[in-house]
Amino acid sequence: MNYWMLLVIIGLTFDGHRVCSLIVTEINVPGIVDFRDNVTLSCSYNMAGHTLNSVKWYKDENEFFRYSPMMHPYYMKFPVEGAEVQENKHNCNSSICRIELGALGKKSSGVYRCEVSGDAPHFKLTTKAANMTVAALPQNNPLISGFHPMYHFDEFVTANCSSDYSSPPAILSWYINGELALPAELQPRQENTFAAHDYLLKRQILQIHFYVNGPRFIHFRKMLELKCVADIIGFPHLRRESKSSAVLTHDQNLNNQMLLSTGERSASSATIFAVSILRLAMSIIFLQSAIFS
Known part of the structure; x- marks a missing residue:
C-alpha cells in the first residue's frame, strides 16, 4: 500500500466519524402540563462540524414549525390542531431550538418530535421524540373538613378530604401522625363529576x-395530626x-365543661338583660305616676 492510498483511507475514516456524530443531544418536552398554561419545548443538538440546514418540529408526525437558517424567512409555522406556536415565541440557533406553545387543549396531547438535518454534502438527519399529555390539573390543595381542634383519648374521630376537580382525577390518601391510614379506617371513596373545557372533571372525597x-x-406529645395527600398517578x-392538627387530652369531661361554661355565660347574660328590662319598666311606671299626680 503506497503513502497516498494510506492518506485517503485515514481521511475517509475521520470524515465518516464526523458525519455520524450529528445527534440530538436532548429534547425537553414535559410529560404533563395544564391546559391553562403555555409550555416551552426545546431541542438541543451537536452539529459536529456540519452546517445546519433545518430544525423541524412535528406533532404526531405532522410538521408545525420549521427553522431554516439558510432560507428566508428563517421561521415557518404550519397549521396543526393543538400545536399553536405563540407569536414571536421562538428562538433557534446552531445548537438549540426553543418554541412556546399556547392555546392548549385536549387535542394538544401527543408525540412531539424534533428533527435536525445537516446541509451538503452529507445531508445527515437526526431526530428525537417525547410524549406530552395536556390535562386539567388540580389548582388547589385538598380540603380537610369535619376535623375539630381538640379531642380526648379514646374518642372517635371522623374527617373528610376533598380533592380539587381535575382530569385525570387525583387519588387521595390519609396519614395519621405521619403513618398511612389503615384500609379499615377509610370509607369507600365518593366521586363528583362535571364536564368543562372538553374534559370530564372529577373530584374525589375520602x-x-x-x-x-x-x-x-x-x-406525639398530646398532638393529633391528619394529613391528606392528593396524587396524580405517574407524576409524583x-x-x-x-395538614390539620388537634390537641389531645385525657380529660373526657373537658367538652362537657366547655359546654357548661358556655351555658353559664349565656345564663348570666340573660339575667343581666332581664334586670335591665325590669329597671326600664319601673322607670316608665314612675314617670307615668309623676305626670298624672
Missing part, C-alpha cells in the same frame, strides 16, 4: 374514621397535600 388510641398517638411532582 372519609377517615378511627379511635384515638394506640402507639401512634403516645409519642404534582403531589398536593394539606
